[in-house]
Amino acid sequence: MTPLAEIEARAARNHLMVAGVVGGVETLPKGAQSLILLAPDEPAFWPRMTDSPEWQDGRSDPIDRWSKRIIGSLAQTLGGTAIFPSDGPPYAPFFTWALQSGRCWASPVNLLVHDVAGLFISFRGAIALPYALPSNSGTRPCDTCAQPCLAACPVGALTDAGYDVPACHAHLDATEGADCLTRGCLVRRACPVGQDRRLPEQSAYHMGRFHR
Structure with missing residues (x-):
């Protein structure tokens, strides 16, 4: 099992943050004991993104392709399975996972609000893990x-x-x-x-x- 602090450090090297941890719920993929939600660690994320091969090659969907390369590699390192919002249908329940993480809530305007990213929260992917991680829940800012x-x-x-x-x-x-x-x-x-x-x-x- 990789400790949460080490996972956060590995994500941060690619300017991603662990925006939530989900565990103990029926919505987890089969065989998973926990799941981490990965979001851009802004503002450093965008310069890293636009300097990437996926952005520079001029092909379509550079951010999704970058996410699959980076998060896919991290998932392999952690012994987990990468999941992406763009994969589907059927699409993975990222909105539900966000609410279940204790780091996101429905805002007064019905958009998701995050305790760190506010109304700019977005998810580049998730990693389902075969071991349990501690919660990193926060407080609803609204x-x-x-x-x-x-x-x-x-x-x-x-x-x-x-x-x-x-x-x-x-x-x-x-x-x-x-x-x-x-x-x-x-x-x-x-x-x-x-x-x-x-x-x-x-x-x-x-x-x-x-x-x-």
């Missing part, structure tokens, strides 16, 4: 927050009522939406947790992929 996310969207596309995707796209099509499109969603940026972690150029890339 419970002591003024919740500026609720009023941050200029067109009310993200609220406690849900996500109005057409309104979001319409805003991004307009001149007024340039700030969101080039620097990232204002709602995500409003969260006090994780502010300044994600680089604007990384947000611009993801927003461009979303608004195609």
Whole structure:
């Protein structure tokens, strides 16, 4: 069994962080006793990503290909099995695992919020392990927050009522939406947790992929 601290250190070498540990639940893959969720360790992740062979070769899906190479290698080292959000259907229950980890919760605007990454939480993959790991659960930040996310969207596309995707796209099509499109969603940026972690150029890339 590899201790959690050593797993975290190995992930950090590739600018990934163990964003949660899941154990003792029925949603674990068959034969697994625990599962680690791996997220970008920002802001250092993006320079590492854009300097990778997958990014430089000009082929499609560079981030997914990088994730499979890096996380696949780490899984092999740990004696586990790599799982990716892009694999499917059927797709692995990453949203459920995130909630079960004790590090993510439903935010006031219904997006996942993480105790370190805030509303910018995303998962590059997971590793199912044949041994148990201790929990690394945290505290829900929204419970002591003024919740500026609720009023941050200029067109009310993200609220406690849900996500109005057409309104979001319409805003991004307009001149007024340039700030969101080039620097990232204002709602995500409003969260006090994780502010300044994600680089604007990384947000611009993801927003461009979303608004195609």
